[in-house]
Amino acid sequence: MKIALYPGTFDPITKGHLDIIERASHLFDKVIVTVAVNSSKTPMFTTEERMELIRSAVKEIKLKNVSVDAFSGLLVNFARKKKASALIRGLRAVSDFEYEFQMALMNRKQAPTITTVFLMPHEKYTYLNSSIIREVSRLGGDVKDLVPTAVQKLLDQKLKTR
Amino acid sequence: MKIALYPGTFDPITKGHLDIIERASHLFDKVIVTVAVNSSKTPMFTTEERMELIRSAVKEIKLKNVSVDAFSGLLVNFARKKKASALIRGLRAVSDFEYEFQMALMNRKQAPTITTVFLMPHEKYTYLNSSIIREVSRLGGDVKDLVPTAVQKLLDQKLKTR
Amino acid sequence: MKIALYPGTFDPITKGHLDIIERASHLFDKVIVTVAVNSSKTPMFTTEERMELIRSAVKEIKLKNVSVDAFSGLLVNFARKKKASALIRGLRAVSDFEYEFQMALMNRKQAPTITTVFLMPHEKYTYLNSSIIREVSRLGGDVKDLVPTAVQKLLDQKLKTR
Amino acid sequence: MKIALYPGTFDPITKGHLDIIERASHLFDKVIVTVAVNSSKTPMFTTEERMELIRSAVKEIKLKNVSVDAFSGLLVNFARKKKASALIRGLRAVSDFEYEFQMALMNRKQAPTITTVFLMPHEKYTYLNSSIIREVSRLGGDVKDLVPTAVQKLLDQKLKTR
């Protein structure tokens, strides 16, 4: 059985991420979407919220072989524990490229048998990421075409109560 | 009448910005240089100073159809209020490219009839931006060829009084 | 009156080009789509066919202020003759960037008062160009979502008769 | 069973290609290395030679689930016939990026259920490709660290008999 990890901050999950998850779910027997718990950054959504938003989005498009988890520490240690043979990364644009390659390389040095696999999201999500979603939402802009329903709701709620 | 907005932080305006303003003033009937009031960043110059420096620089090169304004919130809302049909952005180098495209796309999602227009500054300003002006000035370097006269003066003044 | 030239090979026009034409038609009083007659390359479509395909596509989306022309020789000479103040170029991806900047610069050296204006096509056309249309069509692939109706027809016709 | 196609010109196969093949062979149940028969280019090696060089290189590193084939026409048609769910592409450098994305996108338009998977070769092969191998060999340079043994031999042979 081929298991793939899809690590990320997912603060929050966008339709671009969801598109990658769907593609990965067809390529691997099992996909574990893995929320990075990074003590040095302050995310907009808590780890629990981010996991719940992913679960809800995955459920909505009826993907059976996708689960959600969280990790801190070295990614490859978590991958080994989960017996994953692949790490999934979305590659949208040139600016992603070099950082992603640097991480892929470093992960390979730590765990040579785990391969980083780059997938390309649908072109309509080429310039989409979580930070622009947060920024536009905060300014009162409309992001409903770009995030799953549950994210839209929680964004509205968070921003209303400020 | 075709109105264009040229939004930016302009902290401070450089000769690269001024070059874009001049080009835009020939293409559109009216150009509104629009200082972004961003509550999360601490600029070197206040909004009022940044606006005044732009006004002074624009006056020096005698552009009649250029005015200066400030905005906070969602750029496209401000553009709609000003009846602008174009957003001007300078495009200097590959690193600008993807961020600018991301913003252009997001603005288009919010307001499909407002078009982002990219202009290329003179090649002598290819590697120039406000942050390197601030950095070099602070270290005592000479930036007088790269900024309008009024900026040079205010920089000198600010840095002397530290 | 602001006149803009949109030069290109258009061998054949794609929906990405058409998207740029539409945006430009809202920004300028008149847009002249200008087919480059380049003696050193052998295009798939004749100059006349390429012009006719553009005319047909422009008509279909009911743009009134767009005309079609052809030129050989130095672009800026043609632009001067047509009293154009702007050259339109679509900018899709990083690989376009440097060639386009080189051309923009050279044109500016030849005619300083004519400004190159870069527009960004819809993100669904980010990776689209004429050469991939020709290549995929020749191999029997389906490009009907990516080109205007008349192009699809003429492609079918040309490839059937081979 | 997950089948992946690894299409390319392989004129000739390099150690960079071989590195990608090995990684893919761990991720998928079956990998079919597929030589593109392109009537418009004149390769240095015949289709048969290129296939034989790949077979020999694959055998040397003892990969059991890798086979070699050739195709002409539309890649996705061949992929469908072979029941492949993935297309493998090596991604080395920024210059690869946009062409590869364009191809991936076009293939996806033709066959939405076939996913392009990008793998990163070992960093020592970052700047390696077939054309530089041919160029350096022709000038009498040494490429033995960069190609499989059989390629080195056939290169020597071809170049001696000129």
Added chain:
Amino acid sequence: MKIALYPGTFDPITKGHLDIIERASHLFDKVIVTVAVNSSKTPMFTTEERMELIRSAVKEIKLKNVSVDAFSGLLVNFARKKKASALIRGLRAVSDFEYEFQMALMNRKQAPTITTVFLMPHEKYTYLNSSIIREVSRLGGDVKDLVPTAVQKLLDQKLKTR
């Protein structure tokens, strides 16, 4: 006598830096590795530690014409004081490119006779930098192939005592 400065943060020195130092030491009569003392960032290693780690690494590979120094303020002033005619910079990847060119340009404006010289590290260090070394070490990953021995030791020591 041709003197070159190799400025950087070196927090800490990596084998990629050391590779550049070695190349530079063959090209110039004297190379001064120069640690930037930047009051606005908090480095992991003190200026003294960073200098000592460079000295130790340089000694290990027996480079005679390399010395280590530190500077604050404007780099070109320090370069003039040291009678350097060249500034050395490693260029690994596209993301380095534009920042480095911007700095090179600004330094040239300040001191036209001092030339920035870009060297390419060994390809095995293409995606290596100090910040990924710090990040991976903190998470408990293994970086011993990527840094000089003394750096490995001090990293271990610093991270153990946290």
Added chain:
Amino acid sequence: MKIALYPGTFDPITKGHLDIIERASHLFDKVIVTVAVNSSKTPMFTTEERMELIRSAVKEIKLKNVSVDAFSGLLVNFARKKKASALIRGLRAVSDFEYEFQMALMNRKQAPTITTVFLMPHEKYTYLNSSIIREVSRLGGDVKDLVPTAVQKLLDQKLKTR
């Protein structure tokens, strides 16, 4: 004595090349500008013309330690024969970057002790190369600010007699 080779096609030499030659002449004791004799391309200028144009341009700016030569075959063999320790390359833009790195790497594999040194031309030459000079001249455009006087003359002569 440090000797550097500056290889290129120089078809014809531009002011961008000349700018690099001047910088290199300050860094090295001797600079040999080396015209590549490439049997597979048909240059606009003969090898002799290209060498003569370089000589004339170098003489005009009074560089004493620069000579001109030609080579065919493997560059590093020629470099060894000339006892060069450095290969000079101009690096203008991202598109140069990867090809240049590929060549630098391959040359290093062939001759590990010869180092490729990248220099950045003046920013006004960022988007300049020989091919755009040829193209614009052929179309009747004006390139006199971008090439040495002798090149301008020979271009005029060649194009008049066609």
